[in-house]
């Protein structure tokens with residue numbers, strides 16, 4: 001079984017909000033950096049995470065140990081067994097990449113920016129800058145992934161039919177002993193059959209109506225036609241969690257089904273997280289940047305060192321510092337980046353070397369949800385708010401998350417238009 005998930009980051013203030021951190025399943029930038037770029041498709045980098053190597057080793061090990069058990073005296077060499085399983089796993093993950101590309105290319109059609117696709121040991125993940133706006137768009141984006149595997153299963157099945165022949169194929173499929181044998185010889189035909197079955201099971205597994213599976217999103221988009229988005233999310237996520245509980249219980253009572261317990265837990269937490277994110281997003285609808293804008297405190301000078309700057313301004317609760325040079329705004333440094341500069345370059349590190357020059361700018365009348373998306377796209381934690389050519393403050397992902405927390409509890413606190 002393989003999990004596949006794609007994430008609408010919703011601007012992603014959530015990774016920074018302490019109360020959500022414990023259950024945050026989204027990989028952080030730090031864990032993402034352990035990945036290798038394989039190729040780029042329509043501007044989308046396709047990466048493979050370092051931990052994926054474990055899957056390849058595991059496949060080789062299974063191929064090595066299972067070949068004797070499966071074939072008995074038929075005799076497949078250990079190298080043959082290991083190579084077969086490795087080739088199988090690599091091809092299967094190629095199918096997963098195609099599945100993610102299915103989601104991603106349709107998302108691009110609807111103007112959703114796709115940040116990257118990453119292969120993990122448990123499956124593939126596509127990160128998107130936001131959720132689609134209309135239910136039918138979410139429906140089509142979600143359906144595109146499994147549709148790729150339906151196509152692959154049909155194409156591979158047709159190939160198997162042509163290669164093995166209709167009669168022989170039917171007899172093999174209907175006779176367990178022949179099927180076991182067909183798999184055990186580990187040749188091209190076994191590979192073809194295995195890939196066909198696995199593409200079919202990818203379709204079935206992904207259609208389970210639970211977040212983060214595609215089925216959960218399909219269900220939500222279907223419900224969203226009849227009810228508000230937030231309520232549709234609540235219903236779909238409750239159903240997902242109920243299914244997850246069934247998986248966990250089933251996994252606990254049947255011996256050796258620990259994988260089911262793990263997947264159940266993953267589904268349970270993802271459903272919860274999806275609900276949190278959507279409700280947060282919904283609470284921010286119609287709210288303007290002005291409401292989350294925080295005053296900017298002391299400024300830093302481009303030519304001073306990090307040590308001087310910290311001694312001069314202290315490290316307070318301020319999330320970001322504007323950097324000026326001769327009274328002109330030249331860049332910006334978040335608190336986190338200022339501390340990072342000291343850690344990397346020592347107290348003598350120049351502010352100008354560590355500051356971010358492409359400062360994200362907002363107007364106070366911009367929608368906050370769009371501002372959150374832009375921060376996520378630019379991978380910035382904070383942007384400046386400019387009115388009539390004057391910087392009037394800053395807005396950070398943390399500020400947005402804090403405001404969302406307030407609005408979830410007390411919606412009337414917002415001025416909406």
Ligand SMILES: [Zn+2]
Nearest residue numbers: 004005145214
């Ligand atoms: Zn999918």
